[in-house]
Amino acid sequence: MLGDVTPLTATVSGTTTTFIDTITLSSGVEHPKNRDIVITNGHLSNEGLVRRITGADLNSGSLTFDALPQATAADDTAELYNFRGKGFRVSEYNSAINQAIAESFPLYKSSNSDLLSPDPYDTSDAPHILTGIGLTHMYSVGYTNSLGTFVTIPKAQGFGRSGWWVDHSRLYINDTRYTSIIQGESVVVQGYSRAQQVDDDTTDLILVPNEWLVFRTASILCMSAVDRDQGNFARAQTFQRQADMCQTSIRTRMPSTTVLISEFE
DSSP states (O other): SSSSSEOOOOOOOOOOTEOOOOOTTTTTTTTTTOEEEEEESSTTTTTOOEEEEEEEEEETTTTSSSSSOOOTTTTTTEEESSGSSSSHHHHHHHHHHHHHHHHHHTOOEEEEEEEEEOTTTOOOOOEEEEEEEEEEEEEEEEEOOTOOOOOEEOOOOTTTTTTEEEETTEEEEEHHHHHHTTTTTTTEEEEEOOOOOOOOTOOOOOSOOOHHHHHHHHHHHHHTTTTTTTTHHHHHHHHHHHHHTTGGOOOOOTTOOOOOOOOOO
């Protein structure tokens, strides 16, 4: 969308410090020095690594950079970022994506669960109190019994009633049918949490709906680079309008039993 990425495919094998694409890089349209290169498909130890281009020979279609763990090979693919020095570094893309992920809350919430351990020595009939809920919202509480069956504990109809309820970050379970059984067992709390920011291109998943995330990230990047190119201001506004138009698509629809954990650990 930003016109900032040049895809490459190695036509012959290179070395740990070179990538050769005699088709794309021999055009001589621009000198790629100081652009960022990312190996997108090749030896596993090279994939996702970012290197700054330190030199190039456009006659031979060769790029030079700091050493990779393994030599590049024919048919490896890569991407060049920061077109003509007016684009963006890979680190700027990553930062903008994480900013957009953070901004998706509270409209978007990731479905999640947490395990809590009751005090195995608490034999009183008083409500069990469990702390440390790592969620922002929750809607279900249960446990796995000795037969391996998951048992759902009903939500209480009010504080002090039979079942479970939440007071800030404390979960209360008040029913002798359950409190005597769950001692020493892991209680499963199901709910939602903020979408996690990411730092690894090959293993971390982004679950925020893609359309809004892409438009918002593009807007963040363009607004951050108005000093590089005044035209980025209008582009940022255009991308932001598109993000606003599809913002409702990221809203998470939660069960009616969902409660907010206003203070969570």
